[in-house]
Amino acid sequence: MSQTVDQRKSPGRIQQLSASVINKIAAGEVIERPASVVKELMENSVDAHATRIDVLIEKGGADLISITDNGSGIEPDDLTLAVTSHATSKIADADDLFSVATMGFRGEALASIAEVSHMKIRSRTGQQDSGFELLVHGGNAEPPVPCGCAPGTSIEVANLFFNTPVRQKFLRTTQTEMGHITEAFTRIALPNPHIQMTLKHNQRIIHELPATNNWLERIQGFFGDEIASHLIPIESEDSGIRLSGFVANPKINRSNNKMQYLFLNRRHIRDRSLQHALSEAYRGLLMVGRFPITFLKLEMPPNIIDVNVHPAKLEVRFQDGGRLYSQLLGTIRNKFLTTDLTATQQQPVAPVDSAAGSSESTMENWSRQQLNQSFGDTSLPGEQNELAFPNRQPVRDWVTHPRESSAATTPAFQPYEHPAPVSPNVGPHFSTEHAALNPDYQSDQPPTQNYRALQLHNRYLVTENDEGLVIIDQHALHERVIYEQLREKVLAGKLETQRLLVPEPVSLTAAEAALVLDNQEILSEIGIEVDSFGGDSILVSGYPAMLVNHNPAEILRNVVELLQNEGKKPERRDVIDSLLHLISCKAAIKAGDKLTAEEIEDLLRHRDLCQDSHHCPHGRPTALVFTRNELDKRFKRI
Ligand code: ADP
Ligand code: MG
Numbered sequence: 001m002s003q004t005v006d007q008r009k010s011p012g013r014i015q016q017l018s019a020s021v022i023n024k025i026a027a028g029e030v031i032e033r034p035a036s037v038v039k040e041l042m043e044n045s046v047d048a049h050a051t052r053i054d055v056l057i058e059k060g061g062a063d064l065i066s067i068t069d070n071g072s073g074i075e076p077d078d079l080t081l082a083v084t085s086h087a088t089s090k091i092a093d094a095d096d097l098f099s100v101a102t103m104g105f106r107g108e109a110l111a112s113i114a115e116v117s118h119m120k121i122r123s124r125t126g127q128q129d130s131g132f133e134l135l136v137h138g139g140n141a142e143p144p145v146p147c148g149c150a151p152g153t154s155i156e157v158a159n160l161f162f163n164t165p166v167r168q169k170f171l172r173t174t175q176t177e178m179g180h181i182t183e184a185f186t187r188i189a190l191p192n193p194h195i196q197m198t199l200k201h202n203q204r205i206i207h208e209l210p211a212t213n214n215w216l217e218r219i220q221g222f223f224g225d226e227i228a229s230h231l232i233p234i235e236s237e238d239s240g241i242r243l244s245g246f247v248a249n250p251k252i253n254r255s256n257n258k259m260q261y262l263f264l265n266r267r268h269i270r271d272r273s274l275q276h277a278l279s280e281a282y283r284g285l286l287m288v289g290r291f292p293i294t295f296l297k298l299e300m301p302p303n304i305i306d307v308n309v310h311p312a313k314l315e316v317r318f319q320d321g322g323r324l325y326s327q328l329l330g331t332i333r334n335k336f337l338t339t340d341l342t343a344t345q346q347q348p349v350a351p352v353d354s355a356a357g358s359s360e361s362t363m364e365n366w367s368r369q370q371l372n373q374s375f376g377d378t379s380l381p382g383e384q385n386e387l388a389f390p391n392r393q394p395v396r397d398w399v400t401h402p403r404e405s406s407a408a409t410t411p412a413f414q415p416y417e418h419p420a421p422v423s424p425n426v427g428p429h430f431s432t433e434h435a436a437l438n439p440d441y442q443s444d445q446p447p448t449q450n451y452r453a454l455q456l457h458n459r460y461l462v463t464e465n466d467e468g469l470v471i472i473d474q475h476a477l478h479e480r481v482i483y484e485q486l487r488e489k490v491l492a493g494k495l496e497t498q499r500l501l502v503p504e505p506v507s508l509t510a511a512e513a514a515l516v517l518d519n520q521e522i523l524s525e526i527g528i529e530v531d532s533f534g535g536d537s538i539l540v541s542g543y544p545a546m547l548v549n550h551n552p553a554e555i556l557r558n559v560v561e562l563l564q565n566e567g568k569k570p571e572r573r574d575v576i577d578s579l580l581h582l583i584s585c586k587a588a589i590k591a592g593d594k595l596t597a598e599e600i601e602d603l604l605r606h607r608d609l610c611q612d613s614h615h616c617p618h619g620r621p622t623a624l625v626f627t628r629n630e631l632d633k634r635f636k637r638i
Contacts, residue, residue, distance in 0.1 A: 020139050023085050023108075023115040024164065030112045033171065034061025035180035037113050037157050042188045043103035044110075045069035046266075047090065048153065051211065052196040055185060059202070060177030062160060062168075070152040073125035076132040079144045083119070083136050085111035103267060115139040116167070117160045123153040138163045182206060186222055187268035190261055191297065193218035216246065219295055223259075227252060227293060232339055234296075236331040241300045241324065247278075247332055248293035249341055250285035250615060259293040265302065269316050277325045281332035283577065284483065285341070285615050298324075340467075341614040451604040452597070459591035461600060468627035474603065475591050476616035481606045482546065483584035483617040490526060490576065496545035497527040503541035505533045506553045512560045513538055519563055522572060526579045528559065546587040558582055581617040 017025075031037060038055060045053045048071025058064040074082055081087045088107030113119060114136040124131030131149035135142045161168040171177060178201055185199045189209055196211040209221045220228035231246035260278060262269055282292045306317040318324055453463035453472070461472040489495040508516065513536045516523070523530055529542035540552040547555055562578050589595070595603070607613040607622075616622050632638045 019085065020115065023111050023139055030109055031116060031160075033180060034065055034160055034177050035184040037061065037065050037117075037160065038067070038181050039184040039188065040109035040113065041065070041067040041155055041157075042185070045071055045153070046188065046192055046195065047102045048072045050152065050195060053198075055181075055197070055199045057178065057181055057199070057201045060171075060174035061181055062171055062174070062177065063158065065157040065160070066154070068152065068154040070150065073128070073131070073151055073153055074121070074123040075125060076128075076144055079121060079123065079132055079134045080141055083110045083114045083121070083134070083141055087111070111139075113157055113160075114141070116164050117162065118158040120156040120158075121153065122147055122149045122155075124149050124151050126151050187261070190218060190222065190295065191263040191266040191268065215295075215297075219246065231295070232335060234331050234335045236327060238323070238327045240304075241298065241327060243296065243298055243327055243331055245296035246294065247281075247296075247335070250282055250292065251341075251621060253286050253290040253292055255290060257291045260291065261295045262298070263296065264298045264305065264316060265300065266297075267307070267316075268314075270314055271316070273321055273325055274328055277328040278332070281329050281336070284617050285336070287618055287620075288578075296328075451601040453600050453604060455595055455600060458594050461595075461604070463604065465625075468625055468629070469631060470623050470625050472604075472607070472623045473591075473616070473620070474593070474595065475588050476620055476622040477607055477613065478588040478603060479584045479616045479618075480613055480622055481603070481610055482587050483580055484610055486526075486544075486546065486580045486584060487577075490580065495525075495527045497529060497542040498545040498548055499529070499542040500540065500552065503539045504552045505537045505539050506556045507535075507537045508556075508560060510536045512536070512564075515563050516556070516560060519575065522575050523559065523579070526576055526583065528555070528579075530556070544583050544587075546583055550586055555586070558586070584617055 030040065034057070038057075038061065042053060042055065045067060048069060050069035050071035052070045054068045056064070056066040056068075078089070086107045090102045090107070110119075110121075115138065118138070119136040121134045121136075122131050123134075128151075131147050131151075132144040133147040133149075134144045161171070181201075182199065185197070185207065189195070189197045189207070193209075193212045193215055197207065197209045198205065199207040207221070209218065212218055216228055216231065219231070227248065230249040230252045232249060233244075233246055235242075235244045237243070257275055257278075260275060262271060262274060278292050278294055286292065304319040450463075453461040455461055455474070459474055461474055461477075463470050463472065486495065513532070516530055516538050517532055520530055527542065527544035529540065531539045531541065533539035538556065540556055543550075543552055543555055559579065559582070562582055563575070566575055566578065589599075589603075614622055629638075
């Protein structure tokens with residue numbers, strides 16, 4: 001360190017840096033590690049319209065990086081220029097910068113790489129009979145000499161960072177560097193399925209990808225059948241911006257966002273705002289701390305993006321980021337609404353017809369019933385009094401019909417009746433085979449839905465749909481139903497608060513009390529009314545009507561725990577969402593609760609009205625489906 005200080009020039013003397021120093025500085029920006037070389041060279045091959053690219057690596061790229069393509073090749077006269085900094089064939093003037101359609105344009109990659117390695121370029125254009133070879137040692141180019149080679153370009157980069165020992169010292173293990181290289185390779189191979197590509201490390205084949213015009217096939221080539229079979233295609237277009245690709249069924253997810261591949265005009269990018277849109281789209285479908293898997297392509301005219309804001313062009317600036325955010329969020333949400341996300345293989349599914357009439361009015365009815373039952377008849381003071389002690393009288397506020405007092409009146413076993421006929425044209429997955437199976441089938445009969453199920457172990461409901469056998473987790477489903485109800489009410493500002501006639505003081509620690517008061521406003525949005533009660537006590541004067549069976553102190557303690565888990569500076573909507581999860585979990589029927597036939601029917605009816613009835617708000621599936629096909633197979637019928 002002291003050496004650097006000693007050698008420092010006195011301030012005030014301005015010198016033009018030598019080309020070598022400039023290139024080394026540029027190299028520092030563009031070439032961080034072997035993977036950066038792979039990225040830059042592969043991008044050049046893509047820009048040269050190669051249909052085949054072979055990447056050969058030795059010792060994690062520290063010894064050798066060799067990339068061969070069958071692209072346009074470089075004219076012999078241009079070879080030396082290609083390794084000169086700011087030499088590019090891709091843009092000519094500053095205006096071109098705002099309509100870049102190629103991967104490269106800065107004209108510094110080859111120069112930077114050549115500056116810090118031993119580089120050998122062999123290239124031949126389609127018009128030439130033989131190629132030319134150029135050697136560059138640490139930035140010093142020899143004159144090109146003729147050589148025999150196939151049309152295209154082959155670049156070998158040996159001893160990377162041999163003359164920049166600091167960089168070299170920062171190289172990690174072969175395995176780590178190879179990991180970065182594989183990722184760089186993936187990011188270029190994914191959006192270019194039409195290019196045949198191979199990646200080899202120390203003579204071992206890592207990836208061998210045939211050219212294909214099916215994107216899913218390329219994705220599968222990298223990530224296997226498990227992921228590929230759970231991808232849901234999405235597509236949309238809005239004012240010249242085309243979004244297409246795949247989002248994974250939420251049941252397949254990751255603990256980080258590395259599997260969120262986003263390509264803008266075939267260039268891999270990372271974008272915070274769009275990543276946020278993805279989390280929003282999966283909100284309520286994934287457990288906290290889990291991330292969706294997505295493969296998305298954005299295509300838009302180059303003149304509405306600025307790609308020149310990041311040295312490795314990893315980040316870009318959009319002219320209308322807000323609109324793009326909405327497009328992404330909207331497209332995925334709409335797709336999920338019309339997709340059966342139940343824990344079975346992906347299949348598009350038609351909206352379920354409900355005998356209960358239009359879903360809107362039914363939803364309304366249900367809310368009203370819930371409201372009435374939570375509040376009781378508010379005009380009677382006697383009942384209001386009782387609500388001040390909500391634990392005394394358990395109220396089943398989710399059932400349309402009051403509970404029978406004796407379990408004996410409800411048969412434990414509800415024989416499953418043959419489902420009512422369903423019109424064969426309700427959905428693309430409905431085959432005539434179903435109709436043929438049902439002797440009562442009449443095409444002109446209006447579709448009805450059966451809401452009967454068998455309750456097992458007081459926790460699972462077994463029923464069927466036209467796909468197969470369905471097993472529902474009663475708690476998870478009810479939790480989901482309530483969550484969606486609550487969310488709608490909060491959005492409409494119509495959540496009912498149960499005001500306590502005698503507010504209840506709850507003593508907490510000083511930190512806990514402060515946390516609660518900090519969030520006083522958010523809490524009131526979801527119906528929890530709190531105030532300071534002196535010292536470390538908090539006075540609860542109201543709480544969500546849904547939780548009428550619960551003790552205010554218990555609710556508050558749960559809320560404190562939740563707020564503590566949110567960490568510093570949580571987003572307001574995240575807090576509200578977590579609180580809604582908490583409330584729905586508490587208000588829902590539990591595993592172990594015996595249900596009457598009416599309660600089961602009611603729950604199943606609401607299942608069909610849910611936006612996403614397939615997952616509880618924590619992201620666990622609410623139902624498992626065993627398709628008829630699967631059952632037939634297991635029973636060796638087919
Ligand atoms: P940029 O890609 O930003 O133009 P580079 O330093 O990466 O700058 O490349 C300089 C020039 O060399 C390119 O503009 C291109 O004309 C030529 N070039 C580089 N690699 C190849 C290749 N594999 N095939 C054909 N031409 C290439
Ligand atoms: Mg380039």
